[in-house]
Amino acid sequence: xxxxxxxxxxxxxxxxxxxxxxxxxxxxxxxxxPAAMEALAVRLSGLDPYVDGAIRIVAFYDTLxxxxxxxxxxxxxxxxxxxxxAGVRLHGTAREIRISPDGREAPAPPPxxxxxxxxxxxxxxxxxxxxxxxxxxNPLDDVLLxxxxxxVAATLERYGPARTTMADPALxxxxxxxxxxxxxxxxxxxxxxxxGDLPVHAVAVRSRLPLDQIAGLICPARxxxxxxxxxxxxxxxxxxxxxxxxxxxxxxxxxxxxxxxSWRQARTALRFTTPREPVVHYTGLGALALLAEIPxxxxxxxxxxxxxxxxxAHPDDLETLDTYCATGSLRRAADLLHLHHSSxxxxxxxxxxxxxxxxxxxxxxxxxxxxxTAWRLxxx
Numbered sequence: 001x002x003x004x005x006x007x008x009x010x011x012x013x014x015x016x017x018x019x020x021x022x023x024x025x026x027x028x029x030x031x032x033x034p035a036a037m038e039a040l041a042v043r044l045s046g047l048d049p050y051v052d053g054a055i056r057i058v059a060f061y062d063t064l065x066x067x068x069x070x071x072x073x074x075x076x077x078x079x080x081x082x083x084x085x086a087g088v089r090l091h092g093t094a095r096e097i098r099i100s101p102d103g104r105e106a107p108a109p110p111p112x113x114x115x116x117x118x119x120x121x122x123x124x125x126x127x128x129x130x131x132x133x134x135x136x137x138n139p140l141d142d143v144l145l146x147x148x149x150x151x152v153a154a155t156l157e158r159y160g161p162a163r164t165t166m167a168d169p170a171l172x173x174x175x176x177x178x179x180x181x182x183x184x185x186x187x188x189x190x191x192x193x194x195x196g197d198l199p200v201h202a203v204a205v206r207s208r209l210p211l212d213q214i215a216g217l218i219c220p221a222r223x224x225x226x227x228x229x230x231x232x233x234x235x236x237x238x239x240x241x242x243x244x245x246x247x248x249x250x251x252x253x254x255x256x257x258x259x260x261x262s263w264r265q266a267r268t269a270l271r272f273t274t275p276r277e278p279v280v281h282y283t284g285l286g287a288l289a290l291l292a293e294i295p296x297x298x299x300x301x302x303x304x305x306x307x308x309x310x311x312x313a314h315p316d317d318l319e320t321l322d323t324y325c326a327t328g329s330l331r332r333a334a335d336l337l338h339l340h341h342s343s344x345x346x347x348x349x350x351x352x353x354x355x356x357x358x359x360x361x362x363x364x365x366x367x368x369x370x371x372x373t374a375w376r377l378x379x380x
Contacts, residue, residue: 126153178264252273
């Protein structure tokens with residue numbers, strides 16, 4: 001960097017030489033890009049002592065990008081050019097590279113960065129680049145970091161799926177829509193970074209946490225993409241681990257396969273989630289998934305569902321019924337409710353009279369479970 005600035009200052013004091021006219025051969029064979037940049041630097045250096053240095057930095061990184069170097073090589077070249085430690089960090093993978101001017105990994109702990117620039121891809125900040133200059137920032141540090149950030153984003157885009165989690169909602173919607181043809185769906189998946197030979201899970205999510213954080217927990221290994229769609233978050237991933245989700249997150253998980261079918265399944269599974277069961281896999285619903293196909297008007301008109309709706313005005317009774325239906329055991333329900341089993345038994349007798357269902361019989365317990373589930377689906 002010092003050499004670049006020194007050369008730029010020297011050019012200001014030189015008299016510009018006359019550029020000889022190009023021969024006919026030169027006109028037939030234009031000069032290469034680096035030569036053109038060199039000529040432009042010579043002409044502009046007389047206008048501003050830093051223009052030459054800035055153009056040389058641009059040409060420097062353009063050359064690195066044409067050579068398709070990787071991230072460590074970018075950091076190594078940047079550290080040598082800046083004559084101080086250069087760093088690259090990717091938010092999605094927590095990867096961090098710090099290289100000293102001698103080309104070796106910089107020792108820890110790192111000092112505060114003297115200059116930092118974000119790395120953006122598809123309008124999302126995916127990382128940062130910085131310099132650790134001991135003294136004040138160099139006038140050309142901002143130019144260097146801007147070109148380094150562009151080179152890092154181009155390298156990530158070239159060597160694999162973008163290390164971003166959030167995706168264009170229109171592209172995600174194209175991938176999961178039942179109205180999309182297979183060619184359009186396949187193209188959308190390719191643009192999202194999914195390999196063509198791997199099945200994709202769709203996950204429907206409701207949470208107050210940031211959607212990119214949820215997606216990273218569901219699928220800690222890439223690729224995974226997420227986008228908000230209307231009232232629900234959509235996550236597409238090749239593998240899922242919903243057990244990693246924190247409390248308060250509700251998620252419906254579709255089966256792997258066609259994204260449009262998996263998304264329909266995920267939306268259905270999300271409707272069956274409860275505070276007691278916040279994550280539901282569609283494949284685990286079995287025949288219960290048929291309840292989601294019943295029109296709401298038909299469910300409301302059912303006598304058992306209407307009785308549960310009346311019971312909902314008494315939260316304690318509703319919780320008791322829910323717990324008993326989930327366990328099928330009076331004593332187990334009493335343990336979960338932190339009540340004596342005789343108290344739960346009295347509550348269940350009153351609930352049975354309200355519903356008109358004998359909860360001690362297997363058929364009655366099945367009716368109560370179905371009615372309770374159908375009532376919950378009315379609100380989703």
